[in-house]
Amino acid sequence: MPAGTDCPDAHTPAGWTALGASVQFVVTDPARLERGRAMLASELAAIDAACNGLRPDSELALLAGKPRHGAGPVRVGPLLAEAIAAALRTAQLTGGDIDPTVGEYSGPGRFPPEAASEPELAAFFKPDPGWRQVRLDVRARLLWLPPMTHLDLSATARAWAVDRCAGRLAGTLGCGVLVGLGGDIAVAGQVPAGGWRIRVQDVAVPYLPEPRPTATSSPQPRPKAVTIVAIYDGGLATSSRSARRWRVDPLHYILDPRGGIPAAPFWRTVSVAAATCTFASAASTAAMIRGRHAKEWLASLRLPARLVALDGRVHTVAGWPAAA
Amino acid sequence: MDIRHWDPSPATGYRRRPKLHPAGAGAGISRGVGANGTATGSPVAFTQPGRPASARRVKPGLARSPRMAVPGARVAPPGGPRPASGFAPPVTAPTASRAPSHATSAAF
Numbered sequence: 332m333p334a335g336t337d338c339p340d341a342h343t344p345a346g347w348t349a350l351g352a353s354v355q356f357v358v359t360d361p362a363r364l365e366r367g368r369a370m371l372a373s374e375l376a377a378i379d380a381a382c383n384g385l386r387p388d389s390e391l392a393l394l395a396g397k398p399r400h401g402a403g404p405v406r407v408g409p410l411l412a413e414a415i416a417a418a419l420r421t422a423q424l425t426g427g428d429i430d431p432t433v434g435e436y437s438g439p440g441r442f443p444p445e446a447a448s449e450p451e452l453a454a455f456f457k458p459d460p461g462w463r464q465v466r467l468d469v470r471a472r473l474l475w476l477p478p479m480t481h482l483d484l485s486a487t488a489r490a491w492a493v494d495r496c497a498g499r500l501a502g503t504l505g506c507g508v509l510v511g512l513g514g515d516i517a518v519a520g521q522v523p524a525g526g527w528r529i530r531v532q533d534v535a536v537p538y539l540p541e542p543r544p545t546a547t548s549s550p551q552p553r554p555k556a557v558t559i560v561a562i563y564d565g566g567l568a569t570s571s572r573s574a575r576r577w578r579v580d581p582l583h584y585i586l587d588p589r590g591g592i593p594a595a596p597f598w599r600t601v602s603v604a605a606a607t608c609t610f611a612s613a614a615s616t617a618a619m620i621r622g623r624h625a626k627e628w629l630a631s632l633r634l635p636a637r638l639v640a641l642d643g644r645v646h647t648v649a650g651w652p653a654a655a
Numbered sequence: 656m657d658i659r660h661w662d663p664s665p666a667t668g669y670r671r672r673p674k675l676h677p678a679g680a681g682a683g684i685s686r687g688v689g690a691n692g693t694a695t696g697s698p699v700a701f702t703q704p705g706r707p708a709s710a711r712r713v714k715p716g717l718a719r720s721p722r723m724a725v726p727g728a729r730v731a732p733p734g735g736p737r738p739a740s741g742f743a744p745p746v747t748a749p750t751a752s753r754a755p756s757h758a759t760s761a762a763f
Binding site for chain 2: 355357423424509511513514515516523525526527528529530531532533558559560561562563564565567568569571602604605606607610613614632633634635649650651652
């Protein structure tokens, strides 16, 4: 029986965070849980130290402070090199929808002030330099960054991290492994009976049991805030405009790299399943940016997805179970 | 006929040879003589009757049918070519479940 089947996340210590998100860890063999947890903690600590742009002492944050003379490269560590490679690959896959060079606007002190007015926010955001100007030699771990360019890996680092950790742990432990960071989940190894069951949650609507009809009233249709799907391989990711948005509606935290401003809201939440969590996360975030065209785009990619519109209507594409 | 796996061996049964039309007939296969009566020097295949002999050249011995294809040639799948997106879907699509969950994927 998989550890944590009866009590979700029972084996994940409360408050365990990495890369700014809560950690979820489930294995199919409880006897290997402690060893796996220690391995995962070590892996995530190393990744956090390398790629967490919100940590002023991380390698990524220190990279911004390194002097860059002309077009010369800087040498980066192996984990950061892999994470940057994943970010550049994601930018390529999404046609630039997810661009790591929007880092100018993220990180400590780079967000607009909370009390900023809409005109001030509009003036704060400006087009980014663009991912195509970043060069990386993964083997030599050499990075060429244009002047005044800061990298933000927050859109891709968690998904890349869970893919990496799930694969390595499943190989070492010899059992099924689920690793989650926030909304990004990757599974590897043995599949539990019935699949890995993931609770997909729209944080905008609190979960409440369906109301019972009474003699004087009929139940009103209500957006389904929570659903459970079983996945068997790869990963699943959820993006939303509902969380971490700034005070001024409709601005929120997903930036459209083309204009450097938050993407126009069309979907409230998009969840995608793919062969890896990196794919799933890239597709779900890009779908938020692509707005009304996202549904057809995801269908053309054959990526099972669940899209929740602003009015709460649920759309499913490419084999995502309609009942979920 | 599955032209992607065309096999000229006798075991497959594809032994029928196409008719050789007289010079100038302008249909099927003309061997050695073009539609305008001039020598072409090599077999020429064309797929639509009535068209001049300006079709693509094929290797001798492969001209078995107007629908023939060069072995190994890529054929577009039904519905047209798939976009080369680089994304990969899961091997198994998600299914609905009512059992307790292992983990939560919520927007962050």
